[in-house]
Amino acid sequence: AEIVVLPGDGIGPEVTAAAVQVLRAVAQRYGHQFSFEERLIGGAAIDATGEPLPLDTLAAAQRADAVLLGAVGGPKWSDPKAKVRPEQGLLAIRKALGLYANLRPVKPHPAALGASPIKPHLLTGVDLMVVRELTGGIYFGAKQRRGDAASDLCEYTVAEIERVVRHACTLARARRGHVTSVDKANVLETSRLWREVATRVVRDEFPEITLEHQLVDSMAMHLLAKPREYDVIVTENMFGDILTDEASMLAGSLGLLPSASLGAGRVGLYEPIHGSAPDIAGLGVANPYATILSAALLLRHSLGLEAEARCVEKAVDGALDAGVFTADLAPAGRGVGTRAATAAVLEQLE
């Protein structure tokens, strides 16, 4: 299998290197051939080529079986007057590969409960799958600056909503059969369309699924008060962005949360949900678990290697069980670095 690696900015290179090491170990253990091709994206690509998503990067991704991405962005490229921004590279590759369904599983690991701000008794049994629509909504609508005013357009079509709701329902079928669709239908027209379409898709195509609608503001609350009650949560792009960062606190750290971005095409993109963390870049202290778990999702969803995916997930579980915590998970001032955490996973793999 051909895997394109896009390290990106900040801690991106460190965490993707860790995940590639794990994938190499999996290949060796199971007798697979994985080839890795590295390409530029984000700020690193702007510095080298002037473009956040060079054509060559996109072409490599389109030819590959899967893409593993680190993170993009940083203060170096954050001048509000800048014409190109690292984030554009990420948005452009999601769009170009048609990756409309962003899967963000949240399943708190017992060993990480100490790092969560949430009371532990609320977290046992939590097992969420958030499906975030990833190629529509206000992220991609027309943006304007005219005189003293700025605007962003949020748009959704029936087809865009249908496909992501179907994806969520299909996942729910193999889980607890419950889907919560999140919108702001009491105010937004796009949300009213969202609610109509979700209702119809479930009624006509997934009669065995229980569908519940939640307003995004209530959901921000219920996610904390009764996280156990949710199974699959499906929502539009921006709401998904906010709610999954919030949900990461259930798991103790953003540094534990992987994601898979899937679409109609063959290629999937896998990235941790955390950002480039420029403040700790290059220090060797970044938590690699989220990217390693993203590699597990890559094995599962793009390569169809379920046993291998589970093996990686169990290895990360094992490292956490053994108390191998990076700084984001450990009590103040403690914790191991990226290398030791990766080594703990590799050790469990063997």
Next chain:
Amino acid sequence: AEIVVLPGDGIGPEVTAAAVQVLRAVAQRYGHQFSFEERLIGGAAIDATGEPLPLDTLAAAQRADAVLLGAVGGPKWSDPKAKVRPEQGLLAIRKALGLYANLRPVKPHPAALGASPIKPHLLTGVDLMVVRELTGGIYFGAKQRRGDAASDLCEYTVAEIERVVRHACTLARARRGHVTSVDKANVLETSRLWREVATRVVRDEFPEITLEHQLVDSMAMHLLAKPREYDVIVTENMFGDILTDEASMLAGSLGLLPSASLGAGRVGLYEPIHGSAPDIAGLGVANPYATILSAALLLRHSLGLEAEARCVEKAVDGALDAGVFTADLAPAGRGVGTRAATAAVLEQLE
């Protein structure tokens, strides 16, 4: 002083009645004259007049010194095909009265920590003031449904951002001098304008204020992980809606959080941040504290009665200290009703 009372729907009539009782007791104790005029809004107004904000309601509000509102909405008026919706009444009165700054203080009460999903040690010392922009953004931009597509336009002007940021900075000056401005400037044009304007207003007009920018997704996380570090948080309409419902979990229950909506004009509007809770409407079990605390904000911000405002806040504190909990705050299946909670506040007032 003339106070217009808009009970609205669901538990609205119950909680506003409780707050009016408290205001009457304050008037008596301090020798003030408050007159109360009741008017229709939301679903109740649709049922009676066909309009969610009858002209007569708006006219009364415009003549008054302050408006006390319960909540609007409910399943009865939630048909997606409905032409008029209760929420339109709320949005319309906010807009018509020019109430651009919605103040949502969050200060967890020690007695309510048990009801919060957050670990108690993170909550001591938390004292937030969220200032939500209330008359702009995607709530008020053009909404369209065309064929298979729907859209909502998010717009902000420099002047809209300036005035709410100034309001936030003025509040911060009397607090800890720290303002966190929340946006999604790495993706949205309105957010880039927001960030530019916030930066300039603080630099030019409030040099003594420390300004920090946060992306909305990170903020959803930090709000839980280190709530103590924030003082005043200022943000646009939709982000403020989501983040304050999330922040309510710090206080243990949405049922404890009041709000004040202020603007350029004389009249302020005061409402709990919770909704109409149709499932418990009419049962006499609604938590009246958020509406009573909203009445305290009314005394402070619209009537300039600081001592009276504090007296009401202390009375609610006292009721909580005494363990007078409604169902949302009490362990499962326990808790007193609206009448007993209100009586506990009135008792403390005397």
